[in-house]
Amino acid sequence: MIQLSKKENDNHKNERAWYALYTKPRCEFKAAEQIEEINISYYLPTITRIKQWSDRKKKVVEPLLRGYIFIFANEKERVVSLETQSIVRCVFDRGRPAKIPEWQIDSLKKMLESKADLLIKEGLVSGSKVLIKDGPFSGVIGIVQETDNGNSIAVLIDLLNRSIIAHLPKESDYEVIRN
Numbered sequence: 001m002i003q004l005s006k007k008e009n010d011n012h013k014n015e016r017a018w019y020a021l022y023t024k025p026r027c028e029f030k031a032a033e034q035i036e037e038i039n040i041s042y043y044l045p046t047i048t049r050i051k052q053w054s055d056r057k058k059k060v061v062e063p064l065l066r067g068y069i070f071i072f073a074n075e076k077e078r079v080v081s082l083e084t085q086s087i088v089r090c091v092f093d094r095g096r097p098a099k100i101p102e103w104q105i106d107s108l109k110k111m112l113e114s115k116a117d118l119l120i121k122e123g124l125v126s127g128s129k130v131l132i133k134d135g136p137f138s139g140v141i142g143i144v145q146e147t148d149n150g151n152s153i154a155v156l157i158d159l160l161n162r163s164i165i166a167h168l169p170k171e172s173d174y175e176v177i178r179n
Contacts, residue, residue: 014074014076015074016041016072016073016074016077017072017073017074017099017100018043018070018071018072018099018100018101018102018104018105019070019071019073019078019090019091019097019098019099019100020068020069020070020090020091020098020100020160021068021069021070021071021081021082021087021088021089021090021091022067022068022087022088022089022090022091023067023068023069023086023087023088024085024086024087024088025067026066027086028044028063028066028067028068028069028086029044029063030085030086031044031069031084031086031087032044032069034084034085034086034087035069035071035081035084035087038080038081038084040071040072040073040077040080040081041071041072041073042069042070042071042072043069043070043071043072043105043109044063044069044070045063045064045065045070045108045109045112046061046062046063046064046112047061047062047063047064047112047118048060048061048062049062064108064112064118064120064164065120065160065162068091068160069087070100070105075097078090078097091160103141107140107141107142108164110137110139110140111137111140111164111166114136114137114166116136116137116166116167117166117167118164118165118166119164119165120162120163120164120165127143127144127145128143128144128176128177129141129142129143129176129177130142130143130144130174130175130176130177131174131175131177132168132172132173132174133173133174133175134172134173135168135169135172135173137166137168137172141177142166143163144174145165
């Protein structure tokens with residue numbers, strides 16, 4: 001086991017990483033306000049949908065992943081964010097706060113920028129990891145899944161047990177990434 005000196009240990013604690021936090025039901029936007037008030041960087045992926053009521057249609061901005069918000073923080077900031085009213089707890093993996101890889105956050109942002117039709121699918125999607133080389137998802141890393149309509153790409157946020165599916169044209173160019 002490697003022991004870190006106090007200085008190295010302090011530097012390690014100041015390293016920032018992406019963490020997923022559970023929010024109270026329907027409190028994602030309130031959580032974002034509260035986290036912003038304490039000056040912690042966050043990301044709340046949203047999507048605009050058209051809702052139909054009996055008398056009208058309206059564009060509504062909703063969280064893409066209900067019940068979650070992402071923070072880019074060091075350990076101290078992560079603990080402080082847990083003290084806000086709208087946050088329930090941090091997502092854990094093997095007894096430690098789960099760190100979300102930056103490429104997953106970047107790919108999620110890139111997919112949302114494309115304004116494509118997205119579908120949230122519960123559970124993990126298996127398949128080959130690919131890098132999309134052209135089109136609106138150029139640069140996105142994801143997982144290939146067969147569908148009725150041809151090929152789809154899913155950017156996994158696997159610690160949250162959710163996948164985001166974007167339908168690609170069959171002629172899309174991609175490269176298989178080997179681990």
